[in-house]
Amino acid sequence: xxxxxxxxxxxxxxxxxxxxxxxxxxxxxxxxxxxxxxxxxxxxxxxxxxxxxxxxxxxxxxxxxxxxxxxxxxxxxxxxxxxxxxxxxxxxxxxxxxxxxxxxxxxxxxxxxxxxxxxxxxxxxxxxxxxxxxxxxxxxxxxxxxxxxxxxxxxxxxxxxxxxxxxxxxxxxxxxxxxxxxxxxxxxxxxxxxxxxxxxxxxxxxxxxxxxxxxxxxxxx
Numbered sequence: 001x002x003x004x005x006x007x008x009x010x011x012x013x014x015x016x017x018x019x020x021x022x023x024x025x026x027x028x029x030x031x032x033x034x035x036x037x038x039x040x041x042x043x044x045x046x047x048x049x050x051x052x053x054x055x056x057x058x059x060x061x062x063x064x065x066x067x068x069x070x071x072x073x074x075x076x077x078x079x080x081x082x083x084x085x086x087x088x089x090x091x092x093x094x095x096x097x098x099x100x101x102x103x104x105x106x107x108x109x110x111x112x113x114x115x116x117x118x119x120x121x122x123x124x125x126x127x128x129x130x131x132x133x134x135x136x137x138x139x140x141x142x143x144x145x146x147x148x149x150x151x152x153x154x155x156x157x158x159x160x161x162x163x164x165x166x167x168x169x170x171x172x173x174x175x176x177x178x179x180x181x182x183x184x185x186x187x188x189x190x191x192x193x194x195x196x197x198x199x200x201x202x203x204x205x206x207x208x209x210x211x212x213x214x215x216x217x218x219x220x221x
Contacts, residue, residue, distance in 0.1 A: 019107020021062030064129030103130030
């Protein structure tokens with residue numbers, strides 16, 4: 001029964017994550033597709049560059065809220081006490097585990113949305129919502145890493161990648177929980193895969209910096 005519930009949580013979280021607000025808002029307000037503008041990516045950065053701050057802010061709010069809703073639904077489907085009984089022998093934090101599980105599938109949905117041809121954003125805002133809901137202290141540290149990286153390099157993508165890389169490290173430092181670290185590592189892998197084009201450009205020195213006048217396809221989140 002618990003396995004069926006976990007599958008249901010995964011499916012619902014993925015479907016909610018697939019609600020890509022960059023695509024939805026650009027089509028609703030601009031009769032356009034943000035994926036055909038600027039960097040070609042359906043994320044906050046490209047929304048701001050293509051349509052301005054208002055739609056960019058609405059995009060990030062929507063992408064954060066959807067993962068919070070996914071996590072709340074997960075707890076309605078699987079009560080914490082029920083999950084604790086399943087995970088008792090594994091000595092893990094059941095509450096954080098369920099948040100991470102639901103959040104992970106919401107992020108996967110955002111990056112590979114069912115409704116939009118599996119072409120979405122890079123998952124940074126959605127990931128941020130997940131981490132805030134898990135532990136605001138970790139979220140604050142990761143945000144600081146992002147800001148420092150952005151100030152030093154002007155690369156949004158590099159800041160996002162470093163946040164993803166340091167996430168499992170923070171989970172280990174705060175919880176010393178191998179199950180949570182494993183889930184965090186899967187999350188990191190997914191986000192890095194979403195940034196694979198950015199990584200190639202960073203290596204080649206062709207990645208655009210924030211404030212640059214011209215964007216290239218698949219540039220930032």
